[in-house]
Amino acid sequence: MRNPQLNSKGELQHLLTIEGLPRETLTHILDTATSFIGVTAREVKKVPLLRGKSVFNLFFENSTRTRTTFEIAAKRLSADVINLNIAVSSHTKGETLLDTVDNLSAMHADMFVVRHAESGAPHLIASHVASHLHVVNAGDGRHAHPTQGLLDLYTIRHYKKDFTRLSVAIVGDVLHSRVARSLIHALTVMGTPDIRVIGPMTLIPAGAEKLGVKVFYDLEQGLRDVDVEVMLRLQSERMRGALLPSAQEFFKYYGLTPEKLALAKPDAIVMHPGPLNRGVEIDSAVADGAHAVILSQVTFGIAVRMAVMSILAGN
Amino acid sequence: MTLVLPDPEVLCAELVRQLRPDVTADTALVGIHTGGAWLAELLHAALGIALPLGLLDISFYRDDFDKTGLHPQIKPTRIPFEVGGRHIILVDDVLYTGRTVRGAMNELFDYGRPASISLAVLIDRGGRELPVAARYIGTRLEVPSGHMLVLDRDEKGKLRLKFDA
Known part of the structure; x- marks a missing residue:
């Protein structure tokens, strides 16, 4: 079947997903x-x-x-x-x-x-x-969310240049996140060798490994020596049923604090698609700190x- | 095609000769990618122009975007000086329909209001479709329509004129 994003000449007619684009x-x-x-x-x-x-x-x-x-x-x-x-x-x-x-x-x-x-x-x-x-x-x-995936890709390329030697961690509510899916496809296409998803079992989609990512349920293990951390927003509005005990407990185990950030590479960058939930997925000291490139992402x-x-x- | 093409270095020297008397402290050179940018680099050095060299890629200003789409390789536009009040000399390799020059002028005005814009080209091949004229011309050359005459640069930086398919 023809890729529905391409016209009869094989050019990009629509942008619907990053999946399947060369x-x-x-x-x-x-x-x-x-x-x-x-x-x-x-x-x-x-x-x-x-x-x-x-x-x-x-x-x-x-x-x-x-x-x-x-x-x-x-x-x-x-x-x-x-x-x-x-x-x-x-x-x-x-x-x-x-x-x-x-x-x-x-x-x-x-x-x-x-x-x-x-x-x-x-x-x-x-x-x-x-x-x-x-x-x-x-x-x-x-x-x-292909344009978000592309702007994430742009941001990573801007700060890290070469995808083929990067470790990228995507942290938090992966289950509800179209941003995570688009970014995983984009990073895979660009040849990123180490893509990790980190979150509680209830917020990681079943079979996530099939996308070629490594799954971590422990933030401290998963963040070790990564070059890029992409924090996802906790999408409470999409949650049906009891996926999480509370936002406070989520922050305790999966919120990015300066101490946890120190486990990543010293020059790691911290990204977030916005809107930020301070004190839920990210500590203010990180969101406003030197590693954060969140406002560059917007630009x-x-x-x-x-x-x-x-x-x-x-x- | 058996037309003998002139040596760009000879034409470039001719342009330097024509330009030199008109250069002032407010003169700025702006080369149009790609051939015009190479030529502007040479002229900028030869004339010892004080203001840094500007470069334009007119891809966003082309009038045939609806027909041909976005050019696959867009070079950076860089205007590293204040445009307002400056005497700007646009530099291109070959002047043909005049559409590129129109695009370049539109783009320049988005950076400010220059005191004047004039045009320097290596070759004027005629065939204008717009009221555009060059003040500084390396040479005039009759080229049959349907042939794309362009400037090329090899790894060693040597320029030569050639026909593009």
Whole structure:
């Protein structure tokens, strides 16, 4: 079966998941993002690439940060941006997803940036829309968050250069995390030899080893000599049933404190996709400390999203 | 194609001769990637220009983005000086349709308002599609349309002109 993200010429038409994309495609996106970094340092923080194009942000699930960074990225490419917070609009009036998309297509959309609580929703939209339209997955259920995976990849490459000798630990609520899945795929494609997931048994998906990662249930064992720590947010809103005794107990065993950070390599970096839960997955001393690159991730995220949107729009 | 192509070094020396009387403390050179950047490096050194060399990649300003998409290899744009009030000399290898120069001017204006922009090229091959003219020209050359004339640089840094497929 043809990869649903690619057009008939084999170019990237949609970005739905990192899974199945070749290393050259990821490298091309990262390299393009590098050239967009400079744009934001100029007097006019805009390039005219997407002038006259309409980008619709379709957020069926709430998000401020991701929606804002997509909006800034599209505006810096000179696109017109329309934000639809569908969580509180036609969806609740009973309109189906594809009817919503058809209506917006009739308003001459060129690109949809889609966030949805159901895994696979962006894929459904991509397989439904006309061939000149592009769909970017901005997070679907537990499935994927490819632009977050790419900006994490960009951040790691920026600080660590070479993926082929890195140890990367992904810590916390892996079960509910589309960020973790996208990052694991991305790191694997780039040839990272040592990818670890660390968390309580109830928050590590069954069969995680099949993704090629090492599973640790003990933070102190898992963090030993890693180059990169990616702390995940505890997604209490997605939790059904008693997965955790309490946030305090989670912090005691899996929260990143300066003492635990000291087990990693001396030049290790600490990442977090945001929003931060201080005192739950990360101690303030770490979040604000010298190893944290969390705010750089946000800045790089805009350049990475500019790269993704301009590559898609050009294909 | 049996057209004999001129030696870029000879043309470069000719450009230096034309440019030298116009260089002031406010003159800045900006080379357009890739051939124009190599040429601008040579001119910058030969003319002893005080302001650091600027480099432009106009990929984000091309007018054929809808047709051809994003260029696969984008080089960094670097304008390491204040553009406002400066006399900028854009440098490119071959002047043809003028579309690259239009893109370059648009990009420069996103950095500020220069006092003036002029254009220096190794070769003017005619075939303009926009009202663009070079002030400094290495030589004029008739090249049949459909042929891409570009500057090439080998490992040793030696420049030569060639036809690209």
